[in-house]
Amino acid sequence: MRKSFYAVGAVAALGVAGVASPAIAAETADTAQLSVLHAVPDLTVDVYVNGDLTLDDFTPGTLAGPLELPAGDYELAVTAADADDAGAPVIGPVTVTLAAGGNYTATANLDAEGTPTANFYTNDVSAVEAGKARLTVRHTAAAPAVDVLAGGAPVVENLSNPDEATLTTDPGTISAAVAATGTTAPVIGPADLTLAEGTATIVYAWGSLEDGNLALATQVIEGLHSDPAAVPGAQAGPAQDSSGMLLGAGAVGLVLLSGAAVAARVRSSRAAA
Amino acid sequence: MPAPDGSLDAGAGQGTSAPAAAIPGGTSAAGITLRPATAGQAEVAPPPVSLDIEGTDIQVDVIDVGIAEDDEMEIPTSFYEAGWYRYGPAPGASSGNAVLAAHIDIGTEQMPFARLKDVAIGTEITVGRADAEPVRYRVTDVRNEPKAALDTDEIFRRDGDHQLVIVTCGGEWLSDRADYEDNVVLTATPL
Numbered sequence: 001m002r003k004s005f006y007a008v009g010a011v012a013a014l015g016v017a018g019v020a021s022p023a024i025a026a027e028t029a030d031t032a033q034l035s036v037l038h039a040v041p042d043l044t045v046d047v048y049v050n051g052d053l054t055l056d057d058f059t060p061g062t063l064a065g066p067l068e069l070p071a072g073d074y075e076l077a078v079t080a081a082d083a084d085d086a087g088a089p090v091i092g093p094v095t096v097t098l099a100a101g102g103n104y105t106a107t108a109n110l111d112a113e114g115t116p117t118a119n120f121y122t123n124d125v126s127a128v129e130a131g132k133a134r135l136t137v138r139h140t141a142a143a144p145a146v147d148v149l150a151g152g153a154p155v156v157e158n159l160s161n162p163d164e165a166t167l168t169t170d171p172g173t174i175s176a177a178v179a180a181t182g183t184t185a186p187v188i189g190p191a192d193l194t195l196a197e198g199t200a201t202i203v204y205a206w207g208s209l210e211d212g213n214l215a216l217a218t219q220v221i222e223g224l225h226s227d228p229a230a231v232p233g234a235q236a237g238p239a240q241d242s243s244g245m246l247l248g249a250g251a252v253g254l255v256l257l258s259g260a261a262v263a264a265r266v267r268s269s270r271a272a273a
Numbered sequence: 274m275p276a277p278d279g280s281l282d283a284g285a286g287q288g289t290s291a292p293a294a295a296i297p298g299g300t301s302a303a304g305i306t307l308r309p310a311t312a313g314q315a316e317v318a319p320p321p322v323s324l325d326i327e328g329t330d331i332q333v334d335v336i337d338v339g340i341a342e343d344d345e346m347e348i349p350t351s352f353y354e355a356g357w358y359r360y361g362p363a364p365g366a367s368s369g370n371a372v373l374a375a376h377i378d379i380g381t382e383q384m385p386f387a388r389l390k391d392v393a394i395g396t397e398i399t400v401g402r403a404d405a406e407p408v409r410y411r412v413t414d415v416r417n418e419p420k421a422a423l424d425t426d427e428i429f430r431r432d433g434d435h436q437l438v439i440v441t442c443g444g445e446w447l448s449d450r451a452d453y454e455d456n457v458v459l460t461a462t463p464l
Contacts, residue, residue, distance in 0.1 A: 037310055055305065063310040131340030131360065171360070197339075197360040204310070217310035225360065227425040228346040233386070234442035234453050237352070237378025 032098035034074075035065035035123075039109035039140050039206035040091075040116050041213045047108075048077040048086035048093075057081050063219055071100040076118065078108050096120045105219060107204065109140035112161040114208055119162045123221060124200060130226040133171040133195035136202045138164040143209035145181040150174040152184060171197035176216070178205050188214045198225025318363035319405035324355050324373060324439075327397045330385040335373060335400070346440075348374055352384035355439070361431055364400040365408040365463075369431040371400075374440040379453075386441040390415060390457045398437060398461050410437045410461035417444050417455040428458065437461040 036047060038058050047055035047064075055064050058081075078091035086093065091108055098104060103123040111117045119140060128134050137148045139161045148156035148165070151174060156165040158181045177189035188205060193216075195201050204217040321335040338347035338356030349356045355375040362369035377387040398410040413436075418424065428438055437460070444455030 039310075055307075061310055062307055064305050064307050067305060130344055219310060225431065227429040228340060228358070229344040229425065230420065230423065231346045231374050231428075231440045231456055232341075232348060232442075233374055233376055233440055233456060234379050235348075235350070235376045237381040237384060 030071055030100045031068050032071050032100060032102040032104065033066040033068055034096075034098060035063055035067070035105045035219060037105055037107045037109075037140075037204060037217060037219065038062050038064075039107050039204055039217060041110075041207050041211065043116070044081040045090070045108065046079045046081055046083055048079065048089070050075050051077075051086050053086075061215070061217060063217070066103070069098055071098050071102070073097050076106055078116075078118065091116050091118045094118050094120070103221065105202070107138075107140050107206075109162075109204075109206055110142040110208055112142060112144065114142035114210065117162075121164060121202075123202065124166060125221055125224060127226045128198050128200065128224045129168065130228050131171070131197060132168050133197055134166065134168055134200040134224065135195055136164055136166040136200065138162070138202065138204045141205045141207050141209065141214055142211075143180075143187065143205070143214060146178050146187070146205060147181045147183070148203075148205075149177040149179055149184060149186070149190070152177070152190075154179075154184075157181060169195065171195050176203070178214070178216070188216055191216065193218070196220070196222075198223070200224055318366060319402040320359070321357050321364045321371070321373070321400045322403050323399075323401035325399045325401075326389075326392055326439075327399075329388055329392060329396075331389065331392075333375070333385060338374075346372075346374055348376055350376075352376055352378060352386065355386075358429065361429055362435065363402075364410075364437055365402060365405065366435050368433060368435050370428060370436050370438045372429060372438045372440065377442050377453075379446065389439060389441050389459055390417065390443050392459060397464070398439075400437065409464040411464050412459060412461045414458075414460040416458055418458050419444075419455055420452065423456055423458075435463060437463075 036055065038045065038060050041060050043060060045058050046053055047058055073095055075093045075095050077086040077089035077093040079086060079089050096106060103125045105121045105123055107119045109117065109119060121138060124134065124136065137156050137159060139146060139159045141161060145158050145160040147154040148159065155167060159165055173192050173194045175190045176193040177186035179186050187209060200221040202219040205214065206217055207213040207215050320337050324335050325332045333353050333355050335355045335357050336349055337359040338349065339359055341347045346358055347356060355373045358372040362371050364371040375386045378384040392412055392415050394412055396412040398412065399407050401407045439459040441457050442453040443457035444453055447454050
């Protein structure tokens with residue numbers, strides 16, 4: 001039986017400009033959220049889901065969704081923009097499994113050799129520690145392994161298509177660039193990238209090195225913040241005969257947050273094609 | 274997988290078009306949200322710079338603060354400054370709680386925020402903002418909440434009706450724990 005995407009279109013349209021709201025997903029535990037990124041340069045396509053035309057004349061660099069869908073298996077196929085149906089896909093068909101409560105991004109992109117393909121990524125929508133931001137980098141470009149630089153220093157090293165790396169870092173605006181692994185000469189950027197506290201920012205390196213059209217695409221998932229654990233509103237007063245105990249107990253140091261990224265991890269994405 | 278007839282060769286476009294060129298956002302015919310996958314610009318709300326609670330000594334500067342290393346809210350060291358939790362809504366926001374916090378002085382309790390617990394319901398509060406009109410609030414609640422049971426989910430909520438929440442310490446000094454028993458939590462709604 002076909003599952004129609006049209007039935008859920010109205011739900012998807014409630015989302016704010018491509019920004020997922022995991023709170024909504026949490027309330028409807030039997031659904032999943034799916035975004036679709038078009039990352040094949042110079043190619044307008046149609047996207048079929050379970051044989052139904054879902055994205056018509058989908059252009060490169062566009063992010064669609066998130067769609068809120070019942071958990072289950074879905075068949076995705078990408079065709080030329082003038083195709084009559086999903087019968088002659090240029091990518092796929094591939095079957096993806098959406099688990100209840102999950103958040104996913106399917107990408108149409110180039111593999112390392114420049115052939116159009118599809119990848120299916122699971123987005124980490126777990127809570128982000130208070131005062132931090134999550135950054136995920138995905139290599140979906142026709143290019144060799146790369147390093148991702150922040151302020152000129154590598155924060156992710158030796159990332160290959162279609163792998164991803166995730167790290168937790170301080171929020172703020174970083175100067176992001178991508179370089180061939182082991183080098184610092186940018187092949188993409190540098191470009192300012194704002195990482196907001198309590199959000200997950202997913203950056204895709206896409207395009208083709210050979211064709212000179214490498215670029216970054218960005219997806220943001222909001223609402224993953226945590227609250228401070230406590231409000232320590234007391235310290236020894238200036239008039240006080242400050243015993244060590246009171247000072248030690250009450251003084252709250254201003255602690256500069258480390259600028260270094262923590263907890264970097266790299267894992268392979270699940271290639272769906 | 275290989276393109277069936279080579280028509281999908283990504284090299285066909287000579288790479289002259291920038292993939293990230295602006296694409297108008299909108300919705301597809303099926304009602305699916307579409308947008309260019311480019312980095313969004315963060316909304317910057319005017320930050321608070323001063324706090325004045327009518328009829329009290331609490332007339333202090335406000336600085337923005339974040340998280341201390343122990344996962345607690347960072348608090349200014351000066352007794353004459355309040356910290357605004359910069360990751361949550363700002364005073365004057367349309368939704369969520371703007372949270373300010375400051376220290377009281379242990380034992381002596383002579384500094385301005387030691388009197389937060391005595392602020393009367395209905396008192397007017399003015400928050401000055403950088404490059405924006407001040408915003409005014411009226412106090413609706415002042416209470417002591419045991420630190421062990423502080424409802425941080427409610428205090429730091431980022432959605433729902435907008436309020437101003439001001440937090441400091443209060444209640445009994447517990448020498449065995451070297452800490453005050455309570456937080457004093459003042460809540461005010463926009464005027």
